[in-house]
Amino acid sequence: SLLHRATFLTSSARLDQLPPPGAPEVCFVGRSNAGKSSAINVLTQQRRLAFASKTPGRTRLINMFSLPDKLDPDQDIGYLVDLPGYGYASVARDDRNTWADVLGGYLRTRPSLVGVVLLIDIRRGVTDLDRRMIDFLVPAGRPVLALLTKADKFPYGQRIKAQFAVRKELEAIASLHTIPFSSTDRIGLEETGEYIENWISP
Numbered sequence: 798s799l800l801h802r803a804t805f806l807t808s809s810a811r812l813d814q815l816p817p818p819g820a821p822e823v824c825f826v827g828r829s830n831a832g833k834s835s836a837i838n839v840l841t842q843q844r845r846l847a848f849a850s851k852t853p854g855r856t857r858l859i860n861m862f863s864l865p866d867k868l869d870p871d872q873d874i875g876y877l878v879d880l881p882g883y884g885y886a887s888v889a890r891d892d893r894n895t896w897a898d899v900l901g902g903y904l905r906t907r908p909s910l911v912g913v914v915l916l917i918d919i920r921r922g923v924t925d926l927d928r929r930m931i932d933f934l935v936p937a938g939r940p941v942l943a944l945l946t947k948a949d950k951f952p953y954g955q956r957i958k959a960q961f962a963v964r965k966e967l968e969a970i971a972s973l974h975t976i977p978f979s980s981t982d983r984i985g986l987e988e989t990g991e992y993i994e995n996w997i998s999p
């Protein structure tokens with residue numbers, strides 16, 4: 798599938814260092830430790846793709862992955878964009894502001910951004926920091942796919958309950974879809990892959 802062809806393209810520390818907007822982009826955002834890297838790795842079927850983003854010094858960067866055309870690999874059909882995780886307690890205030898500028902700026906202004914995958918740990922639900930993130934998304938009218946990660950930690954009934962609670966919290970988002978997801982148990986994997994591919998190539 799398209800996502801399995803993902804390859805690392807570039808890392809940028811600032812918005813003006815990103816490649817100029819081109820093919821459709823889907824970005825991934827979420828609290829640190831929500832399971833973002835694991836989700837990107839399992840969705841692309843590449844065990845280490847997103848962990849490059851976690852090496853020291855790279856966690857604050859925007860990492861972009863190309864999704865090349867099958868027949869013409871020089872042509873990119875779309876991009877996956879791994880945005881820095883938020884919520885590291887150790888980050889200095891100045892740094893945090895820069896982070897908010899980068900993240901908020903990207904989410905508000907990137908013209909090629911067709912969808913946002915928001916990762917939420919199913920056990921934690923929507924946190925204050927998630928709400929700040931959502932404040933960037935609502936005015937921009939971005940479509941959001943909320944993945945309720947680590948769904949393997951909950952039995953089915955509790956999963957549905959958590960999904961209902963998250964939907965209620967995120968009701969300000971005009972176009973919202975939620976999927977209970979687990980990288981370890983591959984819950985929701987196929988549905989998520991199809992959803993993202995449909996954003997990129999409807």
Ligand code: GDP
Nearest residue numbers: 828829830831832833834835947949979980981
């Ligand atoms: P990130 O900081 O958002 O990129 O999160 P990671 O992908 O590095 O995952 C954070 C921690 O959660 C790691 O210890 C993972 O092994 C664990 N984790 C990630 N996804 C899952 C999942 O689907 N199920 C379970 N049980 N643990 C997970």
